[in-house]
Amino acid sequence: MAREVRGPVRVRVPAKINLHLAVGARQPNGYHDLVTVFHAVDVYDELVISRAQRLSVRTSGPHDVPTGTKNLAGAAARALALRLGMKASVAIEIAKQIPVAGGMAGGSADAAAALVGCAALWGADLPRDALGEIAAALGSDVPFALSGGTAVGTGRGERLSPVLSRTPLHWVLALSDGQLSTPAVYAELDRLRQIGSPPRTGAVQAMLTALATGDPAMVAAEMSNDLQPAAFSLLPELRRTVRAGLDAGALGGIVSGSGPTVALLAADPASAAGIAAELAGSGTCRSVRIATGPVPGARVVGTG
Numbered sequence: 001m002a003r004e005v006r007g008p009v010r011v012r013v014p015a016k017i018n019l020h021l022a023v024g025a026r027q028p029n030g031y032h033d034l035v036t037v038f039h040a041v042d043v044y045d046e047l048v049i050s051r052a053q054r055l056s057v058r059t060s061g062p063h064d065v066p067t068g069t070k071n072l073a074g075a076a077a078r079a080l081a082l083r084l085g086m087k088a089s090v091a092i093e094i095a096k097q098i099p100v101a102g103g104m105a106g107g108s109a110d111a112a113a114a115l116v117g118c119a120a121l122w123g124a125d126l127p128r129d130a131l132g133e134i135a136a137a138l139g140s141d142v143p144f145a146l147s148g149g150t151a152v153g154t155g156r157g158e159r160l161s162p163v164l165s166r167t168p169l170h171w172v173l174a175l176s177d178g179q180l181s182t183p184a185v186y187a188e189l190d191r192l193r194q195i196g197s198p199p200r201t202g203a204v205q206a207m208l209t210a211l212a213t214g215d216p217a218m219v220a221a222e223m224s225n226d227l228q229p230a231a232f233s234l235l236p237e238l239r240r241t242v243r244a245g246l247d248a249g250a251l252g253g254i255v256s257g258s259g260p261t262v263a264l265l266a267a268d269p270a271s272a273a274g275i276a277a278e279l280a281g282s283g284t285c286r287s288v289r290i291a292t293g294p295v296p297g298a299r300v301v302g303t304g
């Protein structure tokens, strides 16, 4: 058993974007088979986890985040405690920077951070694989939030293999006024596929080759997302956001995951700053952020 710490434990966890997202057929369990390339960017939620009489979750920032045990971070603390045969007696405070219901896996990130933080607080000597299993049971994107970096995800997205991509990529994120629920976007994709044939992404290999070159223009040319037509169908104004980003000089633009955040790839940091400034004045999004990836997954950054 690793040594328990008195706490509180502080954990930082990044947001993700999907550079490639190919969605297969809906399976009997309700999930779709995926092949995706996850990419962690330096937009972070920070969790402070302290010993307490009973489990509680509080968030600062947006007000529309579930609190208490309805929050995925609370569910994560409970799941780990169950595995260790103990009570989840912790208070979790989440400082949110990752957009809520934005397609950047913010809720999954908080769950991954809660697993890492509680494991540190309780001195749980679990192999990373065991934490990964608990993560996969909590949600499709939670295992990637543990690992970070750039990785291919298969299955529901929970089976990961790392991708070597050392060259930093410079992003402009356009945050939307609207929110999109992940199940609603998948359901819309099923509907569009029933009535027609929305465009499908190609093979993942082209993106892996582009990442290996480190050339952002090649990466931009291979960015694709099968959920994008569904996100556009539910929030048509997102087309304008992508168009405005491309007009401002982005090499490529894509809806992130199930949206509505739009990720625009820039050639370099100076170009990212220029695109961000122009996009902020375009009236096509709520706010704009600059980000860089890849970055590591959920990490303890301080213990009391």
Ligand code: C5P
Pocket: 030, 031, 032, 033, 034, 138, 139, 140, 141, 155, 156, 157, 182, 183, 184, 186
């Ligand atoms: O796994 P997670 O809880 O994040 O998924 C949320 C919802 O997104 C699922 O209930 C399902 O409707 C949809 N989903 C899917 N196929 C996936 C991942 C998610 O249909 N591979």
